[in-house]
Amino acid sequence: MGARPKTDEEPHEDESHESNRRARMSQPTILVVEDEESFVDALQISLSREGFDVHVATDGAAAIELFEQVTPDIVLLDVMLPRISGIDVCRRIRSVSNVPIIMVTAKASEIDTVVGLEVGADDYVAKPYRIRELIARIRALLRRSSQDATGEIEVPIDSSIRVGEVALDPDEHRVTVDGTDVTLPLTEFEVLHLLLANAGRVMTRETLIDRVWGADYVGDTKTLDVHIKRLRSKVEPEPGAPQRIVTIRGLGYKYERPTADASI
Numbered sequence: 411m412g413a414r415p416k417t418d419e420e421p422h423e424d425e426s427h428e429s430n431r432r433a434r435m436s437q438p439t440i441l442v443v444e445d446e447e448s449f450v451d452a453l454q455i456s457l458s459r460e461g462f463d464v465h466v467a468t469d470g471a472a473a474i475e476l477f478e479q480v481t482p483d484i485v486l487l488d489v490m491l492p493r494i495s496g497i498d499v500c501r502r503i504r505s506v507s508n509v510p511i512i513m514v515t516a517k518a519s520e521i522d523t524v525v526g527l528e529v530g531a532d533d534y535v536a537k538p539y540r541i542r543e544l545i546a547r548i549r550a551l552l553r554r555s556s557q558d559a560t561g562e563i564e565v566p567i568d569s570s571i572r573v574g575e576v577a578l579d580p581d582e583h584r585v586t587v588d589g590t591d592v593t594l595p596l597t598e599f600e601v602l603h604l605l606l607a608n609a610g611r612v613m614t615r616e617t618l619i620d621r622v623w624g625a626d627y628v629g630d631t632k633t634l635d636v637h638i639k640r641l642r643s644k645v646e647p648e649p650g651a652p653q654r655i656v657t658i659r660g661l662g663y664k665y666e667r668p669t670a671d672a673s674i
């Protein structure tokens with residue numbers, strides 16, 4: 411009597427949040443962190459034309475500030491930046507968010523830095539890059555992260571997996587190695603999920619890339635190796651001599667099932 415029944419017109423908090431999120435995905439917000447004016451201009455024009463809400467920071471400190479203000483759907487992050495390097499910006503963002511991050515490198519040697527340090531980027535592009543290719547990669551990453559948020563992603567199996575001392579729970583987005591929690595960004599989590607779900611079987615590079623990045627992925631396959639290397643640094647007792655995620659030369663990777671001998 412006193413309490414008014416809820417009507418459909420009254421948006422439930424979760425629903426309005428959900429529709430905001432959907433609206434955001436139709437015009438995704440991108441944070442572009444780039445100090446070279448010519449790149450900034452080209453990106454701003456192309457990305458706006460593609461329907462992105464573009465925010466630009468031209469140094470690392472501004473990037474961190476702007477990230478907190480606009481909570482972007484994706485971040486495009488140059489490695490060489492004034493004040494705070496792109497690598498440190500990536501680490502800072504990753505410590506508070508799983509937002510997809512694409513690193514932009516200017517020279518091949520920087521790729522090794524991006525790869526070698528566990529900065530947690532999802533993908534990288536090398537300058538000079540083609541804007542069309544970059545946009546395809548941005549879209550692929552956004553598709554994956556929105557699928558992940560809505561739970562529509564196709565997963566190998568929907569319950570937790572344990573192989574030897576490594577356990578993964580897709581519902582909780584949780585990984586433990588030798589009983590200790592390990593933090594993995596989305597891409598590494600998905601690669602590990604596929605490998606564990608198919609433990610003992612060779613996963614070709616093509617299969618892994620198709621399943622994790624999508625069949626329309628146009629980046630080079632070195633990206634996969636980057637993620638494998640980072641995964642090894644987190645799940646292998648000796649990352650330099652991998653026993654869990656092994657390379658099958660010329661084919662791809664295999665997650666090795668522990669043998670009975672291994673426990674002796």
Ligand code: CA
Pocket residue numbers: 444445446488489490491
């Ligand atoms: Ca730069």
